[in-house]
Amino acid sequence: MTGSVGVLGGAGTVGRTAVERLRGFGLPVRIGGRDLDRAGEVAEANGSTAVRVDLFDDASLEAFCAGCSVVLNCAGPSYRILDRVARAALSAGAGYVDAAGDLVAVEALAQDPPAGLSQHAAVFSAGLMPGLSGLLPRLLLDGSPVARLDVYVGGSVEISAASAVDALLTRGPKFGHALAVWRDGQVAQHSLAPLRSITLPGFHGRVHAVPFLSTEMIGLASAAGLPELRNYTVYATDNLPRAFATAWADDDESPEAHAAAIVQAARRDVEDHGRHYAVLAYARPPAGSGLVPRRVLLRTPDSYPLSGVVAAIAAREVAAGAVAPGAHYASEALNPQTVARELAGDPWVSELAQGSPAR
Ligand SMILES: NC(=O)c1ccc[n+]([C@@H]2O[C@H](COP(=O)([O-])OP(=O)(O)OC[C@H]3O[C@@H](n4cnc5c(N)ncnc54)[C@H](OP(=O)(O)O)[C@@H]3O)[C@@H](O)[C@H]2O)c1
Incomplete structure (x- = not known):
């Protein structure tokens, strides 16, 4: 595929790192945003071009997408954007990658699939969570029997206002089930309790682990027959x-009205506990199989730039034609070994290890 990778929101926290990695892959990049000065600074630092674009303005979005091989959306909140940028990219003859997007964007696209989807790939949720959270556990699903998979994702990082709105809107059974477990082919509600003040390999100090069976994990479990x-x-x-409980209890206000409280709560965590994030997955073999448990652990100082790295890898794979046409989730469409090899050498990854834990 020829043409630039158009990074919408390329001057943001996620987008900036995506631009750096895409340039590192040797791909030409066009950066888009409403503030041309900010986009221009990132473009200058990365030998790329900057374009003023407001994604809610049809004409400027169309002009931004024209001539791109892939459009990578790093603007948010994705629950306001839905499939808007994906449709513009596909109708311009480009592939599409979204650092977020998630179920609602894929559903919106599926309601009236554009013609371009039969020729180009559209990859959603190409960040850390969702994204790597569903992809990395697949490293453990290599054919050896697994009786149970436990996945832990989180830590302490600042949350942007765009992400806070996304997180506030991803609520309800469509997105996942609190305290549920996947067991024998179905969701078993009210099965787990929060694990309070525990220690976990790769996570700093004592943490709280709250059970949440996300749709990404349901997809993983059902596809792998776990x-x-x-x-x-x-x-x-x-x-x-x-902060989330307070916001969700207030039906009268829009999610935007509560975003500042979420941003503030995350900032307090960072002030008191530093900035760190991890993905940890354990695969337990069937009892009596003679096999040993295995785990994969990824640690990063910050999930936002690492989401930019994942989004850039996804855009490279789409540009190279390595992803089949149609709408996909990154955790299902990307090759876990390819991504892990790439991440192992990335400065935003402090550790990526696989092995058998002494636990
Ligand atoms: N999957 C994951 O794990 C993960 C992790 C982190 C973030 N995310 C998602 O990634 C997205 C970006 O997060 P972020 O923290 O990088 O946000 P951010 O720092 O606020 O950056 C957003 C960027 O989008 C641009 N933008 C916003 N509205 C726009 C519009 N109408 N038209 C054109 N450009 C626009 C902004 O530039 P201008 O203001 O100049 O327009 C800015 O460069 C969010 O949807 C977030 O939920 C996903």
Whole structure:
């Protein structure tokens, strides 16, 4: 595929790192945003071009996508954007990658699939969570029997306002089930309790692990035919769970009205506990099989730039034609070994290890 990778939101926290990696892969990049000065600074630092674009303006979005081989969306909140940028990219003859997007964007696209989807790939949720959270555990699903998979994702990082709105809107059974477990082919509600003040390999100090069976994990468990999967979101303190509970209890206000409280709660965690994030997955073999448990652990100082790295790898794979046409989730469409090899040498990864834990 010829043409630039158009990074919408390329001057943001996620987008900036995506631009750096795409340039490192030797791909030409066009950076888009409403603030041309900010986009221009990132473009200058990375030998690329900058274009003023407001994604909610049809004409400027169309002009931004024209001539791109792939459009990578790093603007948010994705629950306001939905499939808007994907449709513009596909109708311009480009592939598409979204650092977020998630179920609602894929559903919106699927309701009236554009013609371009039969020729180009559209990859959603190409970040850390969702994204690597569903992809890395697949390293453990290599044919050896697994009786139970436990996944822990989280830590202590600042949350952007765009992400806070996304997180506030991803609520309800469509997105996942609190305290549920995947067991024998179905969701078993009210099966797990939060693990409070525990220590986990790769996570700093004592943390709280809150069970949340996300749709990403349901997809992973059902595709792999896993007998059991437990998924936990890990928090450094109660600050964020409390802020989310307060926001969700207030039906009168829009999610935007509560975004500042989420941003503040995450900032307090970082002030008190530093900045760190991890993905940890354990695969337990069937009892009596003679096999040993295996785990994969990834640690990063910050999930936002690492999401940019994942989004850039996804855009490279789409540009190279390595992803089949159609709408996909990154955790299912990308090759876990390819991504792991790439991440192992990335400065935003402090550790990526696989092996048998002494646990
Ligand atoms: N999957 C994951 O793990 C993960 C992790 C982190 C973030 N994310 C997602 O990634 C997205 C970006 O997060 P972020 O923290 O990087 O946000 P950010 O720092 O606020 O950056 C957003 C970028 O989008 C641009 N933008 C915003 N509205 C725009 C519009 N109407 N038209 C054109 N450009 C626009 C902004 O530039 P201008 O203001 O100049 O327009 C900015 O460069 C969010 O959807 C977030 O939920 C996903």
